[in-house]
Amino acid sequence: MWSYFYVPAERAAANGAGKRTSLTDGHVMKSMKPREGSQQSSSETKDLVVFDILCDSKCAECFQELWKGDFLFMEGQRPLCLSCADLDHLVYLPRGDTALTRRARKHSALSAVVVRFSRSRGRYERQGVLIEEPALERAEEECRAEPAERRAKRERDRLLRAKQDRDLTALMIERIIKLFPACPPEEARAIAAHTSVRGSGRVGRTSAGRALQEDALTAAVIAAIRHKHTPYDRLGCAVTAAGMHVTPSARRWIV
Numbered sequence: 001m002w003s004y005f006y007v008p009a010e011r012a013a014a015n016g017a018g019k020r021t022s023l024t025d026g027h028v029m030k031s032m033k034p035r036e037g038s039q040q041s042s043s044e045t046k047d048l049v050v051f052d053i054l055c056d057s058k059c060a061e062c063f064q065e066l067w068k069g070d071f072l073f074m075e076g077q078r079p080l081c082l083s084c085a086d087l088d089h090l091v092y093l094p095r096g097d098t099a100l101t102r103r104a105r106k107h108s109a110l111s112a113v114v115v116r117f118s119r120s121r122g123r124y125e126r127q128g129v130l131i132e133e134p135a136l137e138r139a140e141e142e143c144r145a146e147p148a149e150r151r152a153k154r155e156r157d158r159l160l161r162a163k164q165d166r167d168l169t170a171l172m173i174e175r176i177i178k179l180f181p182a183c184p185p186e187e188a189r190a191i192a193a194h195t196s197v198r199g200s201g202r203v204g205r206t207s208a209g210r211a212l213q214e215d216a217l218t219a220a221v222i223a224a225i226r227h228k229h230t231p232y233d234r235l236g237c238a239v240t241a242a243g244m245h246v247t248p249s250a251r252r253w254i255v
């Protein structure tokens with residue numbers, strides 16, 4: 001059902017979606033996973049992908065010019081404007097309000113995920129969704145009707161999670177400095193901040209990482225050294241080769 005998803009990268013690039021990428025990027029894949037329990041698997045038209053284009057293009061059917069920032073839909077190999085793709089009745093809901101988005105998509109028989117290529121990060125990133133207008137209105141009503149105490153609880157939970165994250169990062173900094181006394185504090189701070197990001201799946205978020213176990217934090221430090229103090233980025237996956245070229249300053253952390 002994800003046939004629209006596998007637009008060849010060069011084709012997407014030709015249509016201004018980006019210069020180099022695979023649409024199978026993990027971030028996008030994750031965000032486009034079919035929702036469990038929905039009837040989506042029976043519908044080919046659910047969760048289509050629409051591109052917020054970076055370069056001008058043209059609809060292959062009506063030849064309308066599509067400018068940077070316009071939405072484009074790929075039907076097989078053909079770029080289409082939303083009218084020709086029969087999607088122009090949908091309204092755009094930018095990302096940001098997750099409760100509203102979740103509800104609106106639930107009520108919308110047809111929806112499309114809008115993605116834009118990030119040149120700096122080299123991947124497609126979700127910008128929002130296109131949904132049916134009545135679904136958005138219904139979702140907005142539901143959100144308004146949500147009891148004030150539930151909204152307050154959600155906000156309290158959010159603040160609590162933020163505090164837990166700050167506390168975890170602070171403990172990790174201490175622990176990294178203890179394990180690697182030669183590691184400069186600002187590097188320890190950067191490593192802890194990076195590895196402890198909630199939802200990142202990084203080693204700092206594993207149970208071992210959150211328990212500040214030596215193995216987990218050592219893995220985080222090694223990953224940081226590999227990225228910042230070796231030619232890893234130039235060598236791509238030739239990690240073993242990169243490992244031979246740790247800069248002298250970073251080598252002092254680990255010996």
Ligand SMILES: [Zn+2]
Pocket residue numbers: 059060061062063064080081082083084085
């Ligand atoms: Zn068109």
